[in-house]
Amino acid sequence: MSVPARALPQTVNLYEKFGLFSEHWSPKVVADLNGQQVKIARISGEFEWHAHEQEDELFMVIRGVLQLKFRDGERMVHEGELIVVPRGVEHLPVAQTEETWIMMFEPASTLNTGNVVSERTVSELEHL
Ligand code: NI
Numbered sequence: 001m002s003v004p005a006r007a008l009p010q011t012v013n014l015y016e017k018f019g020l021f022s023e024h025w026s027p028k029v030v031a032d033l034n035g036q037q038v039k040i041a042r043i044s045g046e047f048e049w050h051a052h053e054q055e056d057e058l059f060m061v062i063r064g065v066l067q068l069k070f071r072d073g074e075r076m077v078h079e080g081e082l083i084v085v086p087r088g089v090e091h092l093p094v095a096q097t098e099e100t101w102i103m104m105f106e107p108a109s110t111l112n113t114g115n116v117v118s119e120r121t122v123s124e125l126e127h128l
């Protein structure tokens with residue numbers, strides 16, 4: 001059975017998307033699939049400790065270096081590398097460069113601050 005004709009899928013240029021905003025720690029949605037979202041964020045300095053009770057969270061570094069602190073250690077994630085933080089694991093993202101560009105892949109319902117609600121929580125994400 002053939003799929004009805006419809007518009008061809010669009011390519012997404014991440015570098016172009018990163019150029020459309022400048023604020024830090026404010027994830028933007030660049031793709032939706034299967035109830036999940038691909039989000040990008042420009043980050044600088046330190047975020048805050050949190051965990052996601054139900055969701056694993058994938059971080060990929062597009063530019064710069066991301067340090068992920070855990071209660072019992074840390075990981076450095078470099079350009080072109082990704083890491084998955086398992087659900088329930090407390091983490092603290094820290095940009096190791098003046099500015100780091102990250103891509104995240106997680107359910108659409110995932111809040112950036114997880115189980116913590118603060119002035120840094122962004123609940124309505126802009127689509128780019
Ligand atoms: Ni998180």
